[in-house]
Amino acid sequence: MPSPFPGMDPYLEGHLWTSFHAHLATGIARQLLPQLRPKYIALPERTYSSGPLEDVMISTRSVIPDVGVRKTRHRELPVAQAGVHTAPVRLRNRFTTRIPHYRIEIRDTEKRRLVTAIELLSPTNKGSRRREYLRKRSRFLRSSAHLLEIDLHHQGKRIPLLDPYPAGAYFVLLTRARRRSWTDVWSSTIDAILPVVPVPLLKGDADVSLDLQAALTQVYDDGGFDLVVDYRKPPDVSLPPDEADWVAKHLLASRPR
DSSP states (O other), X not given: OOOSSSSOOGGGGXXXXXXXXXXXXXXXXXXXXXXXXXXXXXXXXXXXXXXXXXXXXXXXXXXXXXSOOOOOOOOOOOOOOTTOOOOOOOOOOOOEEEEEEEEEEEXXXXXXOEEEEEEEOOTTTTTTTHHHHHHHXXXXXXXXXEEEEEEOOSSSOOXXXXXXXXXXXXXXXXXXXXXXXXXXXXXEOXXXXXXXXXXXXXXXXXXXXXXXXXXXXXXXXXXXXXXXXXTTSOXXXXXXXXXXXXXXXXXXXXXXX
């Protein structure tokens, strides 16, 4: 069963994000590979960084403590009876975990040179590890490869550009190797389909096309996300009021009568 949304599904931005992220990287590579062979290959790559658990479990409901603490008036406590255990206050631990990141590397099959990197931005490299990602991005822009960045998440800060972003909820940024001063930006609102974008290759070879909507639709079906998403509840991710209102009305209108 397909997603009820015409474009990006905001319900995938919550606690299912890591799984969706992994599926999408593989789906993009599979879509591109027939257009690339035999000169190029598309390889999904997984790296890790350390970050807070909230960067993986985006759901606000998942980080609410089990026990609350409230103030009470001071009073004399009776002496505890032998053998009676007093109940502890249960508090959340602060710790970091290994957070996976996925990208697709397009390399030429003869010399295995990196031609184009497709980065799938996440709440981590837009949030707690943003500075680290921007340093890596800066180093990459000094290389000879193209950079395509796909941002399908509301959480975190956007990649900084000199000019303001166009209106939209989701963005794709393409910085070509021979035009570093400019970045091509595609935007998509929450009620619109995701774009088809070019993927550049080595000089002399034509761009190939990445249909993001087709990739999302395929991985939604292949991953069985319709079996685990509960569209009767609000999405885990925090949306702007106008988008949250549209999501609620759209789901109500799309429910079977």
